Amino acid sequence: MTNITETNVEEKRMKTRAGFTAIIGAPNAGKSTLVNALVGEKVTIVTHKVQTTRFQIRGIAMLGDVKNEQAQIILIDTPGIFKAKETDRLSKSMVHAAWTGADDADAIVHVVDAPALYRRLHADGSAQDRLSVEDTERVTAGLKLRNRGNSFLALNKIDEIERDKLLELIAHFQAMDVYAEVFLISALNFDGVKDLGAALSKAMPVSAYLYPPDQAADIPSRLMAAEITREKLFLRLHDELPYASAVETESWKVQKDGSIRIGQVIYVRRDSQKPIVLGKNGRTIKDIGAQSRHEMQNWLGRKVHLFLFVKVRDNWQNDRARYTETGLEFDV
Numbered sequence: 001m002t003n004i005t006e007t008n009v010e011e012k013r014m015k016t017r018a019g020f021t022a023i024i025g026a027p028n029a030g031k032s033t034l035v036n037a038l039v040g041e042k043v044t045i046v047t048h049k050v051q052t053t054r055f056q057i058r059g060i061a062m063l064g065d066v067k068n069e070q071a072q073i074i075l076i077d078t079p080g081i082f083k084a085k086e087t088d089r090l091s092k093s094m095v096h097a098a099w100t101g102a103d104d105a106d107a108i109v110h111v112v113d114a115p116a117l118y119r120r121l122h123a124d125g126s127a128q129d130r131l132s133v134e135d136t137e138r139v140t141a142g143l144k145l146r147n148r149g150n151s152f153l154a155l156n157k158i159d160e161i162e163r164d165k166l167l168e169l170i171a172h173f174q175a176m177d178v179y180a181e182v183f184l185i186s187a188l189n190f191d192g193v194k195d196l197g198a199a200l201s202k203a204m205p206v207s208a209y210l211y212p213p214d215q216a217a218d219i220p221s222r223l224m225a226a227e228i229t230r231e232k233l234f235l236r237l238h239d240e241l242p243y244a245s246a247v248e249t250e251s252w253k254v255q256k257d258g259s260i261r262i263g264q265v266i267y268v269r270r271d272s273q274k275p276i277v278l279g280k281n282g283r284t285i286k287d288i289g290a291q292s293r294h295e296m297q298n299w300l301g302r303k304v305h306l307f308l309f310v311k312v313r314d315n316w317q318n319d320r321a322r323y324t325e326t327g328l329e330f331d332v
């Protein structure tokens with residue numbers, strides 16, 4: 001006796017794919033912005049500061065296709081790859097995390113800040129542009145070495161560059177013979193993101209879903225909450241605060257009325273940085289807290305009471321516990 005229900009028939013008709021795509025590239029290229037654009041909601045923080053992303057964050061995109069195919073793409077947002085100083089543990093584990101993400105993936109997207117690269121190739125770039133080009137070249141060389149035929153190039157920020165300049169960049173990369181396909185995108189405006197998503201869908205292996213189809217990210221809530229505050233901190237204080245500042249969620253308690261009480265510590269490295277974070281009469285930290293709480297409420301869909309503290313902790317970069325918590329490897 002056959003006993004096939006409607007849904008079973010439906011599932012049989014639908015081919016599902018699922019796999020991993022690593023998003024790699026120089027700091028500030030727009031990797032996290034692209035991950036959020038592909039997922040369709042914010043799962044990873046974005047700032048104009050380089051080296052915002054510190055560890056692998058997984059965003060999950062569900063992308064459909066005309067031929068009744070549905071792909072679950074697990075996007076690995078990685079730290080910007082850059083040359084790590086031998087002595088700098090945080091940078092070294094970030095580089096390591098980025099390449100590990102790429103090596104384990106079914107597809108790789110190399111995101112390039114197109115306007116910055118163009119400026120640099122024509123020698124009127126800033127110091128940061130120069131750095132970004134060296135990192136871009138390092139990534140291309142690393143991909144060439146791996147030669148797996150699954151790398152896509154995404155020339156990003158096309159909203160800020162003229163067409164003829166873009167054509168020059170395309171030629172520049174095509175000559176390298178590393179990428180299966182080149183995409184022109186603006187992760188910020190969602191321009192070209194759909195086409196890139198379609199190509200990634202096809203590159204995923206046929207497989208059952210690896211996560212529940214309605215899950216958008218794989219990051220512990222406490223860590224995501226800390227990331228949200230770190231984003232607000234950086235956006236507010238960018239140049240005044242060294243990038244080594246960190247945020248930790250120390251407490252998370254669901255109250256009787258359903259609201260959540262979250263306690264976080266902002267770690268700075270020196271006493272002199274404490275008043276910068278606090279601001280006059282505590283104004284700065286109040287603003288940061290208000291912005292962070294607002295975003296946490298949108299994300300969690302309920303009321304949040306947020307308590308921020310500032311502490312000085314020198315040398316947190318050598319603290320093993322921090323690394324295990326974020327999935328970075330300490331001994332790289």
Ligand SMILES: Nc1nc2c(ncn2[C@@H]2O[C@H](COP(=O)(O)OP(=O)(O)OP(=O)(O)O)[C@@H](O)[C@H]2O)c(=O)[nH]1
Nearest residue numbers: 027028029030031032033051052053080186187188
């Ligand atoms: N104009 C423009 N700006 C963009 C675009 N994509 C990203 N940006 C901006 O570029 C800056 C860096 O973006 P992120 O997404 O944080 O870059 P990232 O590559 O993740 O940076 P790290 O995590 O530091 O390696 C932010 O200010 C973004 O708003 C784009 O398509 N156009």
Ligand SMILES: [Mg+2]
Nearest residue numbers: 031032052053
């Ligand atoms: Mg990032």
